[in-house]
Amino acid sequence: MMNLTQLVLASHNAGKLKELQAMLGEAVQLRSIGEFSQVEPEETGLSFVENAILKARNAARISGLPALADDSGLAVDYLGGAPGIYSARYADGKGDAANNAKLLEALKDVPQEQRGAQFVCVLALVRHADDPLPILCEGLWHGSILFAASGEHGFGYDPLFWVPERNCSSADLAPVDKNQLSHRARAMALLRQRLGLA
Numbered sequence: 614m615m616n617l618t619q620l621v622l623a624s625h626n627a628g629k630l631k632e633l634q635a636m637l638g639e640a641v642q643l644r645s646i647g648e649f650s651q652v653e654p655e656e657t658g659l660s661f662v663e664n665a666i667l668k669a670r671n672a673a674r675i676s677g678l679p680a681l682a683d684d685s686g687l688a689v690d691y692l693g694g695a696p697g698i699y700s701a702r703y704a705d706g707k708g709d710a711a712n713n714a715k716l717l718e719a720l721k722d723v724p725q726e727q728r729g730a731q732f733v734c735v736l737a738l739v740r741h742a743d744d745p746l747p748i749l750c751e752g753l754w755h756g757s758i759l760f761a762a763s764g765e766h767g768f769g770y771d772p773l774f775w776v777p778e779r780n781c782s783s784a785d786l787a788p789v790d791k792n793q794l795s796h797r798a799r800a801m802a803l804l805r806q807r808l809g810l811a
């Protein structure tokens with residue numbers, strides 16, 4: 614399909630880089646877009662797909678390499694799917710701890726049975742900046758939102774995300790376990806199939 618020994622990852626999130634590189638294995642080396650630019654594109658899309666494509670095109674344009682982007686977030690049932698594509702900006706760009714505090718506050722009076730949520734991940738791969746046929750792969754991970762943070766692993770909302778199949782939070786999971794179960798793992802399994810790596 615294309616020479617995929619090197620891909621630039623269109624992300625400034627070190628947690629994503631670590632997880633995606635572990636899932637991809639040694640056949641494909643992910644290089645961070647941070648090697649080429651510190652400027653983050655504005656995520657102006659109205660969907661995970663649009664933002665993933667926008668980030669991938671931007672990284673391919675800057676690096677001259679094929680680019681992979683991950684647009685992901687947490688969709689909380691009680692909040693009508695919010696923060697969704699705005700997950701990283703939920704607390705106005707103040708970071709993960711502020712995002713988590715805001716989510717706990719928003720759900721403080723919501724009972725267990727109404728705390729369902731899913732993590733969403735869309736991966737977009739473009740061969741070049743103007744690629745007319747990006748590869749798109751989606752993964753979902755169903756769980757619920759805890760009443761208090763738990764766990765030290767992972768990043769983002771992991772300490773608040775209860776994983777029913779393991780009876781612990783996503784941040785309690787060892788990285789190898791999260792990388793088997795997560796929204797990102799599911800999207801990457803599909804991408805590996807599409808690339809003939811599976």
Ligand SMILES: O=c1nc[nH]c2c1ncn2[C@H]1C[C@H](O)[C@@H](COP(=O)(O)OP(=O)(O)OP(=O)(O)O)O1
Pocket residue numbers: 623624625626629653656683684685686687700701702712732767768769770771783795797
């Ligand atoms: O496995 C995950 N475990 C915990 N939290 C997660 C996960 N996956 C996404 N998330 C959260 C983090 C951030 O609040 C938002 C992603 O936002 P998103 O714009 O896709 O990523 P980002 O701004 O951190 O990095 P970048 O855009 O440079 O790839 O969802």
Ligand SMILES: [Mg+2]
Pocket residue numbers: 656701
């Ligand atoms: Mg972002």
